[in-house]
Amino acid sequence: MVTSMGGGAFRDGTAVGVDIGGTGIKGAHVDLGAGRLVADRVRLRTPSPATPDATAGVVVAVLDQVGVGGPIGLTLPSVIRAGVVETAANIDPAWVGTNAAELFAHATGRAVAVVNDADAAGIAEMQFGAGRGQRGVVVVVTLGTGIGSALFSDGTLVPNSELGHLPLHHGDAEDWAAESIRERDNLSWKKYAQRLQEYLALLEKLLWPQLIIIGGGVSKKAEKFLPRIKLRTKVVPAQLQNNAGIVGAALFAPSLPTQSLAR
Numbered sequence: 001m002v003t004s005m006g007g008g009a010f011r012d013g014t015a016v017g018v019d020i021g022g023t024g025i026k027g028a029h030v031d032l033g034a035g036r037l038v039a040d041r042v043r044l045r046t047p048s049p050a051t052p053d054a055t056a057g058v059v060v061a062v063l064d065q066v067g068v069g070g071p072i073g074l075t076l077p078s079v080i081r082a083g084v085v086e087t088a089a090n091i092d093p094a095w096v097g098t099n100a101a102e103l104f105a106h107a108t109g110r111a112v113a114v115v116n117d118a119d120a121a122g123i124a125e126m127q128f129g130a131g132r133g134q135r136g137v138v139v140v141v142t143l144g145t146g147i148g149s150a151l152f153s154d155g156t157l158v159p160n161s162e163l164g165h166l167p168l169h170h171g172d173a174e175d176w177a178a179e180s181i182r183e184r185d186n187l188s189w190k191k192y193a194q195r196l197q198e199y200l201a202l203l204e205k206l207l208w209p210q211l212i213i214i215g216g217g218v219s220k221k222a223e224k225f226l227p228r229i230k231l232r233t234k235v236v237p238a239q240l241q242n243n244a245g246i247v248g249a250a251l252f253a254p255s256l257p258t259q260s261l262a263r
Ligand code: BGC
Pocket: 076, 077, 078, 079, 087, 089, 090, 116, 117, 118, 119, 142, 144, 145, 146, 147, 148, 149, 162, 164, 174
């Protein structure tokens, strides 16, 4: 199914989600009721340097290829408050202080919402994946270039939790236990599982969650490390994997085509 241009979240229960990452910008038309992509996703390379203007240019190109109008939700790997980028741990420092909601609304001419990447993936996982119906405190942890987190209480998101920056081994936890560190240092799965064990034990000690969901690309290989993790908290792999960010981004798309929502 493809909606006509100018459709969007409010009219037919679909919206476009765009997930902006360090290497790729991925977008797709999303069925918001089913949490599934309506058509194959489009992926273009993130520009280098990934300045705000260059990134907006690639977002426009992704949207052209997706070919569906209406409101959009976008993710960035940053703290986002009221549409403004507050941090840039793994993206171009030029983003800090940028009103991303305004930038993308201007570049695309559409109603947009901008949200932290892990919060988007987490929302998708809570609605359609491993966190469905889960009450109490849930932490979704995304392991990638950095460590992202999405914190929920009875299904409600506490945005911008940034638990990848908890201190661990005299630095940020993400510099110790992100998937990129496993790859960079060629860590064995056993060694990587030990690092995750330490990190997740810290989360457990501080937050006492009912459930921890492990997302990010490496969650596809969860059988390599999850069986080694020993916590009181139940720890499960994410179910949506690659598309969680896109689906979550679309869920944040403003529901009224005329409304410009800067989250
Ligand atoms: C950023 C977060 C982001 C995470 C995953 C961290 O370095 O601070 O905002 O969610 O990486 O991309």
